[in-house]
Amino acid sequence: MKKRPATNIQFTPYEISLCLYDTDRTKQWKQAIEDVVRDGDIVVDAGAGTGILGVFAALDHAKRVYSVELQPRFCKLIENLALKNGVSEKIVVINQDATMVELPEKVDIVICELLCTGQFFEPQVQIINHLRKYFKPGTKLIPRKIESFIQLLDAHEILYGVRIDTDSRSLLMPDDEPVSSKVQYDEIDLTKQAKTYVDSSVTIKARKTRVADAVVITSQATLSDDIITERTKFLYNPEVIYLKNPINLIKDKLYDIHISYPYGCDTLDAIIEVTESKMHPRV
Ligand SMILES: C[S@@+](CC[C@H](N)C(=O)[O-])C[C@H]1O[C@@H](n2cnc3c(N)ncnc32)[C@H](O)[C@@H]1O
Structure with missing residues (x-):
C-alpha cells in the first residue's frame, strides 16, 4: 500500500x-x-x-x-x-x-x-x-488497545439547499440512517510493535434496500483493566466519510468493504470501496 x-x-x-x-x-x-x-x-x-x-x-x-x-x-x-x-x-x-x-x-x-x-x-x-x-x-x-468499527450509512448531504458532501464530518446528523450491520475492521495492540496502517476487508449485511453513500467509523480504547473509553463529548466522535462510489444496497445481501489508510492521515485520504460480496448470507 x-x-x-x-x-x-x-x-x-x-x-x-x-x-x-x-x-x-x-x-x-x-x-x-x-x-x-x-x-x-x-x-x-x-x-x-x-x-x-x-x-x-x-x-x-x-x-x-x-x-x-x-x-x-x-x-x-x-x-x-x-x-x-x-x-x-x-x-x-x-x-x-x-x-x-x-x-x-x-x-x-x-x-x-x-x-x-x-x-x-x-x-x-x-x-x-x-x-x-x-x-x-x-x-x-x-491506552493499550484500540478497536475501530465501520457501518454503511445513508448520509444526509443536502443542507441549506446546498449539496455538502465534500468533507468528512465528526458528527451524525438527525437524518443520517445506518443501513448495514456494524463490524470491527481494525484492532491495534499497542503493547507490541504495531502496524502503522489499516488494510482491511470486512463483510457486512444490508439492513435496508437503500443507497449507502457514506461510512460511519467509531472507535474504543482500552485504558486499563476496568476502563474502556468510547464516545464522550469531545473524544471519539463518530467520523462520517462519504464514499467516492455510493452503492445501492439490497436488504439482507452481503457486501464487502475494503478500507485502507496510514494511521495519522486525513480522512479524505482513506480509500474505501464497497462491493457486492460473493459470500452468501446464512439462512
Ligand atoms: C488530543 S490532544 C490531548 C492532550 C492531552 N494529552 C489530554 O489528554 O488532555 C493531543 C495533543 O498532542 C499534541 N501533539 C500532536 N502531535 C504531536 C507530536 N508529534 N509530538 C508531541 N505532541 C503532539 C497536540 O499538540 C495536542 O496538544
Whole structure:
C-alpha cells in the first residue's frame, strides 16, 4: 500500500480546552492513571496538551513525568499547571515531536492521548512505536488497545439547499440512517510493535434496500483493566466519510468493504470501496 505521511493539522487552543473540560473523558483517564501508575514510577505523557494527564500521574506519586508536547504555547500551560498543583519538581516539559523525542531514561508508564476516531489525523501509533526503545520489562501503556468499527450509512448531504458532501464530518446528523450491520475492521495492540496502517476487508449485511453513500467509523480504547473509553463529548466522535462510489444496497445481501489508510492521515485520504460480496448470507 502507498505510504502517506501523518497530517500536520495542529490542535488549537479551542480544541485543547474542549479536551480538558470534557469531564467524562478526563475523569476516565484520571481513573485509569490511578489504576495503573505505582509509587515511584517514571512516566512519559506524550502529546501532553494542557499537561493534565501528567499532573494526575505526578499527584498519584509518580517519581518523574516527561510531558512531551509539540506546541510551545501548550508547553507553557503544562509548566503553569504543574506549578499551581505543587508538582513542578516532578514534571519535565519537553517541547519536541514525540515521534522523535530522545528521553534521558527508560519509563514505567506511557500515557498517550492522541485518540482520534479510526486513528486518523494524529500520530498516536507512530509515537508509541518510537517510545518503545524506552520500555523496560513490564512497562505499561495507557491506552493499550484500540478497536475501530465501520457501518454503511445513508448520509444526509443536502443542507441549506446546498449539496455538502465534500468533507468528512465528526458528527451524525438527525437524518443520517445506518443501513448495514456494524463490524470491527481494525484492532491495534499497542503493547507490541504495531502496524502503522489499516488494510482491511470486512463483510457486512444490508439492513435496508437503500443507497449507502457514506461510512460511519467509531472507535474504543482500552485504558486499563476496568476502563474502556468510547464516545464522550469531545473524544471519539463518530467520523462520517462519504464514499467516492455510493452503492445501492439490497436488504439482507452481503457486501464487502475494503478500507485502507496510514494511521495519522486525513480522512479524505482513506480509500474505501464497497462491493457486492460473493459470500452468501446464512439462512
Ligand atoms: C488530543 S490532544 C490531548 C492532550 C492531552 N494529552 C489530554 O489528554 O488532555 C493531543 C495533543 O498532542 C499534541 N501533539 C500532536 N502531535 C504531536 C507530536 N508529534 N509530538 C508531541 N505532541 C503532539 C497536540 O499538540 C495536542 O496538544
